[in-house]
Amino acid sequence: MSNSTYALTKSQGFGLAKTSEPPRPVAALLLFLLGALCIICGCSSASEPVSRPLCLAGSTSVQPFAEKLAEIYMHRHPGARVDVQGGGSSAGIYAATHGAADLGASSRELLGEEKKLVEIPIAYDGIAVIVHPSNPLTNISLADIRKIFSGQETNWQALGLPSHPIDLITREEGSGTREAFEHLVMAKGEITPAALVQDSNGSVREIVAGDPHSIGYISAGLVDHRVKGLAIDGVLPTRDNIKNHTYKLVRRFLLVARAAPTGSCQAFVDFVLGPDGQKILETEGLVGVK
Amino acid sequence: MQREKFIERVLLLLALSSIGSLALITIFIFLEGFPLILSVGLKDFIFSSHWAPTKGHFGILAMIISSILVTIGAMVIGVPLGLSCAIVLAEFSPKRLKMVLKPTLELLAGIPSVVYGFLGVVWLVPLIRNYLGGPGLSLLAASIILGIMILPTIISISIDALTAVPDLYRDGSLALGATRWQTVSRVVLPAASSGIITAIILGMGRAIGETMAVIMVAGNALKIPTSVLDPVRTLTSNIALELGYAAGRHREALFATGIVLFIIIMILNLSATLVTRRR
Numbered sequence: 001m002s003n004s005t006y007a008l009t010k011s012q013g014f015g016l017a018k019t020s021e022p023p024r025p026v027a028a029l030l031l032f033l034l035g036a037l038c039i040i041c042g043c044s045s046a047s048e049p050v051s052r053p054l055c056l057a058g059s060t061s062v063q064p065f066a067e068k069l070a071e072i073y074m075h076r077h078p079g080a081r082v083d084v085q086g087g088g089s090s091a092g093i094y095a096a097t098h099g100a101a102d103l104g105a106s107s108r109e110l111l112g113e114e115k116k117l118v119e120i121p122i123a124y125d126g127i128a129v130i131v132h133p134s135n136p137l138t139n140i141s142l143a144d145i146r147k148i149f150s151g152q153e154t155n156w157q158a159l160g161l162p163s164h165p166i167d168l169i170t171r172e173e174g175s176g177t178r179e180a181f182e183h184l185v186m187a188k189g190e191i192t193p194a195a196l197v198q199d200s201n202g203s204v205r206e207i208v209a210g211d212p213h214s215i216g217y218i219s220a221g222l223v224d225h226r227v228k229g230l231a232i233d234g235v236l237p238t239r240d241n242i243k244n245h246t247y248k249l250v251r252r253f254l255l256v257a258r259a260a261p262t263g264s265c266q267a268f269v270d271f272v273l274g275p276d277g278q279k280i281l282e283t284e285g286l287v288g289v290k
Numbered sequence: 291m292q293r294e295k296f297i298e299r300v301l302l303l304l305a306l307s308s309i310g311s312l313a314l315i316t317i318f319i320f321l322e323g324f325p326l327i328l329s330v331g332l333k334d335f336i337f338s339s340h341w342a343p344t345k346g347h348f349g350i351l352a353m354i355i356s357s358i359l360v361t362i363g364a365m366v367i368g369v370p371l372g373l374s375c376a377i378v379l380a381e382f383s384p385k386r387l388k389m390v391l392k393p394t395l396e397l398l399a400g401i402p403s404v405v406y407g408f409l410g411v412v413w414l415v416p417l418i419r420n421y422l423g424g425p426g427l428s429l430l431a432a433s434i435i436l437g438i439m440i441l442p443t444i445i446s447i448s449i450d451a452l453t454a455v456p457d458l459y460r461d462g463s464l465a466l467g468a469t470r471w472q473t474v475s476r477v478v479l480p481a482a483s484s485g486i487i488t489a490i491i492l493g494m495g496r497a498i499g500e501t502m503a504v505i506m507v508a509g510n511a512l513k514i515p516t517s518v519l520d521p522v523r524t525l526t527s528n529i530a531l532e533l534g535y536a537a538g539r540h541r542e543a544l545f546a547t548g549i550v551l552f553i554i555i556m557i558l559n560l561s562a563t564l565v566t567r568r569r
Binding site: 011045054086087088089090091093094165167172173174175176179190193194195196197198199203206210213214 | 339340341342343344345404411415416419424425426427505507509510511512513521523530531532534535536537540
């Protein structure tokens with residue numbers, strides 16, 4: 001094998017030495033064209049500053065909603081461009097702080113130093129505790145959730161179901177959803193290290209949909225027919241219950257920026273907070289702030 | 291002549307730039323991660339298994355153990371399979387079969403790891419969950435997937451080592467009345483042993499460094515596993531899982547995890563080089 005690679009590189013080398021020299025005029029022409037292209041590009045970008053794409057990065061919980069908003073915004077404003085990237089809440093906040101993104105998206109509250117940023121709440125999101133549809137459980141108490149996720153209860157028997165170990169699924173350390181869940185459910189306690197860890201709402205949902213003995217938590221807007229959202233202390237994670245705050249596990253979705261948004265950035269934020277943007281968020285399963 | 295020199299220089303520069311990027315990566319990882327190891331203390335970093343970086347606990351013992359166990363598991367599955375495959379292809383199969391099988395096996399290396407992971411999640415994990423118990427996402431699932439993923443590395447390097455053994459050895463052994471299997475097991479394999487050990491070590495390096503497929507099938511729990519059906523988190527998965535959301539000391543801790551991984555892989559590669567040189 002090594003012999004054949006050697007032969008290959010050697011023959012390529014000779015080929016290069018024999019034929020590589022391009023006729024000089026062609027090279028000059030290429031250089032000239034390249035230069036011309038640069039000048040043309042330079043001119044056009046200088047005369048149309050509006051066409052610079054707006055960059056929004058951050059929380060993977062916010063991402064699908066932000067993509068939808070961006071898509072409709074761009075459809076209504078031809079010429080405007082909004083690039084939406086994931087990366088996570090902390091990455092989004094970091095990007096916004098350092099100017100790598102115009103707007104950061106966060107599904108957790110700002111902490112410490114980060115509070116210097118401008119925060120724009122765009123929606124409320126419930127966190128649904130989900131189980132497999134075949135699980136007979138429909139209601140669970142906040143105390144039981146805490147016991148299960150802290151590792152005190154490890155068997156479904158404790159909730160009156162047939163005896164089987166609970167497959168516990170959580171999000172990774174640093175995730176906005178996990179942080180909100182810890183804050184709202186766990187009080188001072190920690191989630192047990194025996195829990196399975198998945199790095200997105202989607203993969204938590206995927207696993208719960210496939211494992212009849214599992215329990216996990218995801219953004220309420222992403223619950224679909226493959227999993228069952230449990231009522232907590234008798235309250236289902238429906239939009240009305242999240243809006244009037246009777247459902248207990250609710251967090252805010254934020255956009256953050258280094259300074260108060262201006263220009264195309266402000267136009268986009270206005271769109272998101274305006275009736276149209278809020279309506280889109282509502283139809284996508286979130287609860288608007290207005 | 292002038293041209294010759296010029297091309298030599300350019301090639302030298304390109305070669306140096308690849309070494310330069312390795313140096314830059316090394317420096318960067320150490321600069322980002324070392325301060326945390328210093329402030330936490332090497333002992334608390336490596337010998338504690340309490341990992342809660344947003345609450346100030348940075349112990350990676352469980353992940354080091356898991357990484358080692360997953361790698362051993364992959365070896366247990368991949369080495370016998372890969373080695374027997376290589377022996378059959380190099381010693382016992384007709385040329386035409388070899389011409390078909392070897393490229394096919396090398397195709398395995400071209401399949402993206404996310405595809406292996408996906409197959410693991412939709413096919414292997416439910417099998418384990420239904421027939422063996424536990425959540426399915428487990429040490430066992432990761433070992434099986436990795437065992438398959440390292441096959442091309444082990445097979446192709448082992449075949450090269452086996453075919454490098456001169457026919458003189460085989461002829462001599464057969465002339466003395468040994469059977470073909472005796473020839474392979476007593477003469478050819480020992481003669482190719484350093485190449486085969488290199489293949490195994492490089493396979494180990496591949497297994498310990500694999501990330502995507504492992505994240506998808508290993509379950510990523512932070513506990514030290516007590517059974518092959520327990521979910522585990524490896525060093526690589528830890529970095530890839532949490533980097534997206536990490537900031538401040540949490541981010542440093544992930545780079546520090548990278549340092550540990552870097553050192554383990556360097557040791558593996560160095561030992562592979564040493565073994566090959568001894569030949």
